[in-house]
Amino acid sequence: MTMKAMTPGQVAKKVINNEKLFILDVRNQDAFEDWKVEGHQFDYLNIPYFELIDGVESILDKLPKDKDILVVCAKEGSSVMVAEMLSEAGLDVSYLEGGMKAWSEHLEPVRVGELNGGGELYQFVRIGKGCLSYMVVSGEEAAVIDPVRMTDVFVNFAKEKNVTIKHALDTHLHADHISGGRLIAQETGASYWLPPKDATEVTFSYNPLKDGQLIQVGASTIDINALYTPGHTIGSTSFIIDDSYLLTGDILFIDSIGRPDLAGKAEDWVGDLRNSLYSKYKQLSDELVVLPAHFMIVDELNEDGTVGKKLGDLFKENHGLNVDDETTFRQMVTENLPPQPNAYQEIRETNMGKIEPDSEKQREMEIGPNRCAVR
Amino acid sequence: MEATKVLDAKGLACPMPIVRTKKAIAELQTGDILEIHTTDQGSKSDLTAWAKSGGHEILKDVEEDGVIKFWVKKGE
Numbered sequence: 289m290t291m292k293a294m295t296p297g298q299v300a301k302k303v304i305n306n307e308k309l310f311i312l313d314v315r316n317q318d319a320f321e322d323w324k325v326e327g328h329q330f331d332y333l334n335i336p337y338f339e340l341i342d343g344v345e346s347i348l349d350k351l352p353k354d355k356d357i358l359v360v361c362a363k364e365g366s367s368v369m370v371a372e373m374l375s376e377a378g379l380d381v382s383y384l385e386g387g388m389k390a391w392s393e394h395l396e397p398v399r400v401g402e403l404n405g406g407g408e409l410y411q412f413v414r415i416g417k418g419c420l421s422y423m424v425v426s427g428e429e430a431a432v433i434d435p436v437r438m439t440d441v442f443v444n445f446a447k448e449k450n451v452t453i454k455h456a457l458d459t460h461l462h463a464d465h466i467s468g469g470r471l472i473a474q475e476t477g478a479s480y481w482l483p484p485k486d487a488t489e490v491t492f493s494y495n496p497l498k499d500g501q502l503i504q505v506g507a508s509t510i511d512i513n514a515l516y517t518p519g520h521t522i523g524s525t526s527f528i529i530d531d532s533y534l535l536t537g538d539i540l541f542i543d544s545i546g547r548p549d550l551a552g553k554a555e556d557w558v559g560d561l562r563n564s565l566y567s568k569y570k571q572l573s574d575e576l577v578v579l580p581a582h583f584m585i586v587d588e589l590n591e592d593g594t595v596g597k598k599l600g601d602l603f604k605e606n607h608g609l610n611v612d613d614e615t616t617f618r619q620m621v622t623e624n625l626p627p628q629p630n631a632y633q634e635i636r637e638t639n640m641g642k643i644e645p646d647s648e649k650q651r652e653m654e655i656g657p658n659r660c661a662v663r
Numbered sequence: 664m665e666a667t668k669v670l671d672a673k674g675l676a677c678p679m680p681i682v683r684t685k686k687a688i689a690e691l692q693t694g695d696i697l698e699i700h701t702t703d704q705g706s707k708s709d710l711t712a713w714a715k716s717g718g719h720e721i722l723k724d725v726e727e728d729g730v731i732k733f734w735v736k737k738g739e
Binding site: 316317318319336337338339341361362363365366369652 | 676677678679681682685704705708709712713716
């Protein structure tokens with residue numbers, strides 16, 4: 289029967305549209321348990337490819353007849369081998385084009401909503417890794433916030449919209465993925481903004497993002513209003529866009545809160561984290577829509593594929609905002625933390641400009657889930 | 664370390680290093696040592712998992728100038 293390639297974009301649509309899919313993941317058990325293609329309605333079978341080299345007969349009765357089957361591996365090669373054997377055995381199957389590496393890099397732009405004067409806000413969902421970037425489009429200008437390494441996607445999107453990227457901003461110095469902010473600024477002539485407290489060791493020049501800084505985008509009255517909210521890092525800064533949206537970076541997520549330990553200062557920063565969440569955010573309007581820099585589980589996606597929820601709802605539903613006792617809170621965010629993101633020290637050094645790994649090395653460094661939250 | 668056989672899998676992408684390794688080890692006797700050279704970074708975790716599931720033992724691995732070398736002792 290037939291074997292087809294399925295692109296990361298096609299798989300992303302299946303996630304967002306809540307479609308069914310059966311995933312035969314032929315990577316090692318460790319890799320599969322650590323990180324996989326997640327969907328609300330996806331079923332899984334994990335058999336390493338090296339157990340299938342002599343034949344696939346042993347797994348034929350474990351594969352469904354009534355669902356699409358997608359074979360997944362790290363880079364594509366092994367999934368093609370297994371998919372070929374399955375198709376020779378009479379099945380219709382697909383393999384994931386480019387494997388988990390390509391899945392990790394796929395960005396899906398989704399419109400979040402309208403801003404003043406006909407402006408628009410877009411969220412770029414990096415569905416395989418759980419990173420969220422943003423673009424504010426207003427008049428003939430645009431600003432990108434927390435852009436990831438795949439800078440072409442943002443630059444091309446701006447071209448399609450006939451706007452010029454004027455500003456690239458990072459809410460903090462990222463530890464789980466390589467920022468595209470500096471590169472976008474170089475390519476487009478945009479200003480690159482970074483919180484100065486996260487930038488003490490950087491090797492390049494930047495515009496300091498300070499508390500109360502206002503950045504205007506376009507001719508209309510869209511302001512990006514910086515709010516200093518330390519805790520995940522010492523410089524972590526949130527943005528209030530157009531008095532409607534609160535971009536929380538890695539401080540507050542939909543179903544969890546930021547972890548304070550990725551720069552090695554958990555004990556020092558836990559007080560800042562609590563103050564940012566329980567005091568600074570508490571003073572803001574409940575109607576603000578929280579837009580974080582990450583999601584961790586696919587359940588955090590809304591029906592339209594966006595990730596976002598009203599601040600008032602999060603104060604009711606997010607466990608991390610409802611720990612009354614300070615000691616319990618301190619324990620929660622400093623003890624029993626999940627493992628750190630892959631290569632997080634090297635990623636931080638790359639984002640500081642201290643090291644310049646080539647693109648293949650950068651892809652390797654970013655393998656795996658983001659792991660910026662504590663639940 | 665004295666290898667019974669050396670397998671050059673340099674330049675090959677996944678899954679070929681493991682496919683060749685599996686074939687090469689099938690031709691050896693229990694206790695024999697297969698030395699494998701590969702340039703595929705993913706081989707490290709894959710060979711480790713494969714050896715474990717097949718009852719073989721990785722005696723040593725080194726990386727020199729982008730080439731990863733493994734010494735695998737064939738199991739029962």
